[in-house]
Amino acid sequence: MPRYHLHVLSDLHALDREGWELPNLELALREAVQGARELIAASILAGEPVCRQHRIEITDTEGEHLSTVRFGDLVDLRP
Structure with a gap:
């Protein structure tokens, strides 16, 4: 099963050194x-x-960038 690393890049970067074994990029x-x-x-x-x-940021075990989830894309502020 592939291993994905989910690195949190914010005021304090938290690199995911262990990663997650997940069946695919969608998960x-x-x-x-x-x-x-x-x-x-x-x-x-x-x-x-x-x-x-x-x-x-999601990377594979070789460090190749696969996808990014931006906080701004998840927040919908309305007047």
Whole structure:
């Protein structure tokens, strides 16, 4: 089963050294979206700002970039 690394790139970079064994990139993307939403929610609950440029980058075991989940793409603010 392939291994995907979900690196959180924000004010403090958190590199995923172990990775996740997942059957495909689609499930890795779902994990990244869920993780990003949890980080966004934690920031909001703590009264901290959410930086729309923060992101989770997905790479394979060789470090090849496969996809990016940007926090700004997950937040819909309406008037």
